[in-house]
Amino acid sequence: MKRLIIKEEIDESKNVFTFNTDEDLTITWFDDKIDDEIKTMLEQSHDHVQICHSFDEIILTIDNIRNEKIILIVAGRYSRETLFRIHDNDRIDTIYIFCLNMSLYQDLIDEKKYSKLVVIYIEYTTLFNILIQQIHLILKHLSIFNLFNHTDKPILDLEYESKIDIFEQTYVSSDAIRWYTKDSFLYCFVNKALRTEDIEALFRLRYFIKDICKNLILLFDKNFEIYQDSLEAIIVYRGLTLPINIIDQLKQSVGKYVSTNGFLSTTFKRDVAEMFGANVIFEIKIETDLKNIIYGYIANMSYNPSEDEVLFDLDAIFQIIDIQYKDNKYIISMIGINNNIEYLKSDYFQIEREYLQDNLIDNILSNINAYSFF
Structure with missing residues (x-):
């Protein structure tokens, strides 16, 4: 997969903000x-x-x-x-x-x-x-909102290979989300492979990534009309610890856009997002008639049902609406937006993709956008 970013357009744009927490x-x-x-x-x-x-x-x-x-x-x-x-x-x-x-x-x-x-x-x-x-x-x-961060360091090593081998012996596609929430090795491996565009790692777990996407689409389609009939919008939360210099940059970025380079885990419960001393809470509002942002309430599939988790599919795009400081935490309010907005598609970035032709990859990379907006 190849990506071309037009740097001049990024530098000139006042609507694009980037920060990196690839840790x-x-x-x-x-x-x-x-x-x-x-x-x-x-x-x-x-x-x-x-x-x-x-x-x-x-x-x-x-x-x-x-x-x-x-x-x-x-x-x-x-x-x-x-x-x-x-x-x-x-x-x-x-x-x-x-x-x-x-x-x-x-x-x-x-x-x-x-x-x-x-x-x-x-x-x-x-x-x-x-x-x-x-x-x-x-x-x-750690896998939230990582931008333009490339590494030549391969993700696959002997330790990971061994863990993947064990995983593949018992994995079935219907359990993709449960596996993703159960094993920290898997969700770290998958999200890091996505944001660093590690082709070898993506190829190795292509079936798993595709199964998560499929399961989320099924959940979304199943609940879309139910949510529309009963709710105008849903609000979910994500806790994060960020250094003050990144927070200062975010304060200057109200109105700008964010997209994810992996699966985004959120919760309906703010107290879950606040666990373990996170100093930033992302409060994300999604209008229920929005069709381009795929998400699913996965508590009944999750290994940790008490987290009341809502998992977002790849490439969700949000807009930063407001940032306030309350009770020793920064509350960053965002809303989901339509990723078909014309200026988001072409004004700042030119994307070139080289799809792998091997039938085994089954076009999994066609679902992976390798850019992010701020």
Whole structure:
């Protein structure tokens, strides 16, 4: 697949805004004493794990991490200095304190001085159960609104190949959405392949991407008239942690357009979007008579039904309507728009596609637009 972007038209346009949050996730544990059991649990919870034993090491580790969000777990005895020194680093998404005596550090929570400090844990099992949920949600959030970001680094490697092999042994097309919501490896792999246009990775999971699209279209068609008869519009939410420089750019972008380079996960429940300290809430309004934005309410198919999830198909286009700061969060209001608007089709971008002719790919790439509007 080939993409041609006319840069001059982008630069001249006042309706196009781009920002990039193409990131992965690292779990960092800071303690000078850590046993083998914790190391094993960490390695089982996520692929990218860093263990640090001193302040110098934790600072060096954070400085060396590029384009990744960090979940930091810090031992209680180091928590105060750690929060003071690194809390405001843009790479830090969430901080947990692990200790034996919660009362010694509860004031750090009560003072509400450190917005990224979520909770204090005194028991391993509870911590890791929450950590797995946090990883699940953050990895979903990292795939939102990524633009013009290309990489030569292949997504497929031996570890991914092994996981895909296991997945293919049990996969059936009718369970595509359940698989997508169940396994963080799959939704991260798929969305990263889509936004980086990794042809090899897209080819490997072409059937899975196509099945998700088909299932969403079936859901949309099934519920379209029901929604129209009962609702003028639906409102869904998406939580995200963004650095202040990106927020400042968004403030200057009211009236501009956003499209997704992957499947967009949202929820009917604002409290779900606000979990784990997200500092930005996208509030998205979709009029129910809009036919070009495909979405489905997937709670009854999802591995996590309590999230009340609404999943959007590829290439949904939204317009930024308003940005307000309320209750320590930025609320970004957007509406779905018709992607057949003429100036969105031709004024800023010229797209060239080279479809793969191999019958096995079944034209899956014909459904993948590789551009985004702001």
